[in-house]
Amino acid sequence: MSATEELLRVDGLKKTFSIGVGLFSRPLVLTALEDISFSVRRGETLGIVGESGCGKSTLGRCILQLLAPDEGRVLWLGQDLTQLDTEEMRKRRRDLQVIFQDPLASLNPRMTVGDIIADPLRTLMPELTRQQRRERVIRIMEAVGLLPEMINRYPHEFSGGQAQRIGIARALVTEPKLIVCDEPVSALDVSIQAQILNLLTDLKDEFGLTLIFISHNLSVVRHVSDRIMVLYLGRIVEMASGDAIYGDARHPYTKALLTAVPIADPQLARQRQVDALKGEIPSPINPPSGCTFRTRCRYARAICAELRPPLETLAGERLVACHRWREIEELGEAAANS
Amino acid sequence: MAPVLTVENLNVTFALHGSEVRAVSDLNFSLAAGETLAVVGESGSGKSQAFLSIMGLLARNGRASGKALLGDVDLVGMPADRLDAYRGRDIAMIFQDPMTSLNPSLKVKTQLAEVLVRHQGMEKRQAQMQAIEMLERVGIPEPQKRANAYPHELSGGMRQRVMIAMALLCRPKILIADEPTTALDVTVQAQMLELFKNLTDDFGTALVLITHDLGVVAGIADNMMVMYGGRAVETGDTDTLFYDPRHPYTYGLLNSTPHVERKTHRLNPIEGLPPSLEHLPKGCAFHPRCAFHFADCLERRPPLVEEEGGRRRACFFHGPLHLSEHVA
Numbered sequence: 188m189s190a191t192e193e194l195l196r197v198d199g200l201k202k203t204f205s206i207g208v209g210l211f212s213r214p215l216v217l218t219a220l221e222d223i224s225f226s227v228r229r230g231e232t233l234g235i236v237g238e239s240g241c242g243k244s245t246l247g248r249c250i251l252q253l254l255a256p257d258e259g260r261v262l263w264l265g266q267d268l269t270q271l272d273t274e275e276m277r278k279r280r281r282d283l284q285v286i287f288q289d290p291l292a293s294l295n296p297r298m299t300v301g302d303i304i305a306d307p308l309r310t311l312m313p314e315l316t317r318q319q320r321r322e323r324v325i326r327i328m329e330a331v332g333l334l335p336e337m338i339n340r341y342p343h344e345f346s347g348g349q350a351q352r353i354g355i356a357r358a359l360v361t362e363p364k365l366i367v368c369d370e371p372v373s374a375l376d377v378s379i380q381a382q383i384l385n386l387l388t389d390l391k392d393e394f395g396l397t398l399i400f401i402s403h404n405l406s407v408v409r410h411v412s413d414r415i416m417v418l419y420l421g422r423i424v425e426m427a428s429g430d431a432i433y434g435d436a437r438h439p440y441t442k443a444l445l446t447a448v449p450i451a452d453p454q455l456a457r458q459r460q461v462d463a464l465k466g467e468i469p470s471p472i473n474p475p476s477g478c479t480f481r482t483r484c485r486y487a488r489a490i491c492a493e494l495r496p497p498l499e500t501l502a503g504e505r506l507v508a509c510h511r512w513r514e515i516e517e518l519g520e521a522a523a524n525s
Numbered sequence: 526m527a528p529v530l531t532v533e534n535l536n537v538t539f540a541l542h543g544s545e546v547r548a549v550s551d552l553n554f555s556l557a558a559g560e561t562l563a564v565v566g567e568s569g570s571g572k573s574q575a576f577l578s579i580m581g582l583l584a585r586n587g588r589a590s591g592k593a594l595l596g597d598v599d600l601v602g603m604p605a606d607r608l609d610a611y612r613g614r615d616i617a618m619i620f621q622d623p624m625t626s627l628n629p630s631l632k633v634k635t636q637l638a639e640v641l642v643r644h645q646g647m648e649k650r651q652a653q654m655q656a657i658e659m660l661e662r663v664g665i666p667e668p669q670k671r672a673n674a675y676p677h678e679l680s681g682g683m684r685q686r687v688m689i690a691m692a693l694l695c696r697p698k699i700l701i702a703d704e705p706t707t708a709l710d711v712t713v714q715a716q717m718l719e720l721f722k723n724l725t726d727d728f729g730t731a732l733v734l735i736t737h738d739l740g741v742v743a744g745i746a747d748n749m750m751v752m753y754g755g756r757a758v759e760t761g762d763t764d765t766l767f768y769d770p771r772h773p774y775t776y777g778l779l780n781s782t783p784h785v786e787r788k789t790h791r792l793n794p795i796e797g798l799p800p801s802l803e804h805l806p807k808g809c810a811f812h813p814r815c816a817f818h819f820a821d822c823l824e825r826r827p828p829l830v831e832e833e834g835g836r837r838r839a840c841f842f843h844g845p846l847h848l849s850e851h852v853a
Contacts, residue, residue: 238710346798376567377737378814381781381794388791403711406740410783410792429788447715448785449740453763455786456744463719464712466666467680 194365194397195227195250200259202242202249206472217472219245220421222498223259225506227365232391232398234412234429236405236444240471241418243401247367250399251283252276281311284358288370290350294342294357301338304328304356311361323360330393331356331386348379352386359390365397372407384410405448409433417441420471420479423498426506437507439515440480478510485523486511528555529698529731530579530616535591535601537571537578537755546802548574550755552591553829556699561725561732563746563763565739565778567799571755572735576701580618581608595698614644617692621704623684627676633660633687634672640694659690664720682713686720693724700724701733706741718745739782743767751775754800754810757829761836771838773815776846809840817842 200223209215220242227233235243248254250261252268261268263279271279284307287293294303304324308315315323325335331352342350351371358366368387372380384407391398402408408415409429416426417438425438436442446462464483469475478496481487490510498508509515515522537549549571556562566572578589579600593600595615600608620626628636637656641647647655653672660668663686676684685705692700702721706714722745725732736742742749742763750760751774759772770776777795797814800806809827812818821841829839 238712348798376799377739377778378567378781378795379798381783381792382796384783385792385794405711406783406785409785410789433785433788444712445785447712449714449718449738449744450786451739451743451767451779451782451784452786453743453767456740461715461719463716467682467713468710 192229193226194229194264196260196262197226197250198224198260198262200224200246200249200261201257202245202254203257215472218421218474219471220249220256222422224498225416225423225426227397227399229364229397230395231413232400232411234408234415235399235401235418236403236408236415237418238403238444238468240420240468242421242471243403243418244369246418247285247369247399247401251285251367253285277311280307281361282364284361284363284366286351286354286358286366286368286371288373290347290354290374291342291345293354294350296342299339299341300328300333300345300353303342303353304360307357307361324356327356327360330359330390346379347375348382351375351383355383355386355390359394362394363396365399367399367401369401370403371400373402373404380407387411405445406451417444420468420474422479422508423506424480424508427503428505431503431505437501437505437512437516438509439484439486439512443483478508486515527558529558529595530556531592531594532575532579533592533594535575535578535589535593537574537583537587537589539584539588540586541803544803547805548587548755548802549578549589551829552757554750554757554760556731556733558698558731559725559729561721561734561745561747563742563749564733564735564752565737565742565749566752567737569754569799569802570752571802572752573703575752576618576703576733576735580612580616580701581605582618613640613692613697614695615697616699616701617695617697618701618703619685619688619692619705621707623681623688624676626688627684629676631675632672633674633676633679637672637687637691637694640691644695656690656694659694660687663687663690663693663724664716665690682709682716685709685717689717689720689724693728693730696728697730699731699733701735703735704737705734707736707738714741721745739767739779740785751778754805755802756810756839757837758811758839759837760829761834765834765836771832771836771846772840773817773842773846774811777814817844817846 200220202220204217204219206215206217237243249256256269301324305320308320328335333352372383375383400411412429414428415432417424419440425441436445443462443464450456466483469482475482477493478491481491496508496510498506500506518525532552532554535549535552539546539548552575564572577583579593589601591601595611634653634656638649638652641652641655642649657668657672660672665671665686706717721732746763748762749766750757753774759775766775770779780793781795783789795814800810806813808824809822812822827839827841829837831837
């Protein structure tokens, strides 16, 4: 099988939430995601970054069909998951699994560790015998660094890092092809976070996994990802390889975001010019017209309010959505005043 | 310069299940005027409890002993009514989640003015004017309008600015900030750190920044205190500790941190888990996770000893810290 085989393709995805009624009984609609198209190749780790309200978690849930998108297709090896009925989707869930942020909250406190990890096998692979299930659970527990004698313990007996290992074991037990990791290390202490990141890297190699890694932490995403998608208010603003994003970003938002990330190196931190963005992220209920980033962008011009910038494909499989990125490349800082 | 705060032999214990749990042990440090000190540690390191005890904000089952000298006034064990003369005026504290620190049923200006009315006996109208000025100082756009808002009408970043404005109203000598940017988005966090830098310069306020994020520390702190299991394990100026960490825990923390400015191939995590305060290991609390420990570390607790360059360190190991040579 070729290394560049497309496992997942998302095409024109849109997701809105209706959130009650506004003035004069007008329905209030929050557009969480719009015009989202991308693909994921077998064996890669795709990082998805963005700040609150950018839609990164909603995107993960739409891919997994935990939320039904309003428009667009989610193609898994060519098959549109949005068209599957519950029973057909259940069969597919063997291949697509998820790891959540809060490890303790995502584990049933009344089930033993063994039962929690075996749960997906009962529903998704009912053909397995009890003995086969148990063997698999023990094998997976060992793979994620849990001692098999912990099999009869309950979640509250575990620390956050160990609970996340249980969450990872539950995701791995059906031997999925793709795992969506939604902020999997955000709730963990720094020393434990490093253990879990290394574990995910090892498991990816061992099980030939493909990962979608969603996080607000750009340092963590850089560490794990091959390619990175940057979201802002529900739209893709830039997508490229990790090195291209971190070394040679094109979109003003990506650039600003990167200078805002704290650097754990005092001398570099002192030298660096922080491109402090003005203001905060606008409400997704009433997003700015045209380019949604324009209200915080130093380079914004009249056109940015009138027209939504299309997502352009550049050389080297890069995507960028900005009217002025070429000018900014040529003129540098001067583009802010031209 | 005389320190604005001197902490001597600070201990914090909690009565839990009929026994006594130590959250902070034998803490000694001082804070100079205008200094920014980062207190770094993971959950259960005692970093928050140490400063809550200085502010007289421990939970009911908590007890503090030792000294926290604000000038020549000892804050530890002072009854609440006497503490109130200093809290908010000379020493202020802000927290991670500003929503839980603001009164949801009062307008922003009412809450801010109350501080000045109470501490400086200011007349209400004048207090509100000053409150609005301070809102402008901390970068709140349209401060007149925001002053009339209720906390829920503001974004997370704005609320944290309101908290900072409130804390600075009486121009305190010391501001303690407990994970003040942890709940904020990264672009807003950058604005907030910039604000802290300007404010410590402008007001000469000493800032204690309690955090788990070494990136935040690198950009803002003059000095660092690294805590583990309720004790300071290494202290010194920020550059010294970042570029030449000598305590294996400091070294491990730095090696566990992914970097944004360069691609790391593999992180070097600290093995094992932070200890529970109810079952602290004997000897050095870090020894079960330490690649460098030897027999002594299991029996005796290393004291915090001053070394060259103003560094203090609590560790018996004196060789170079290179993980690859020590870990089989």
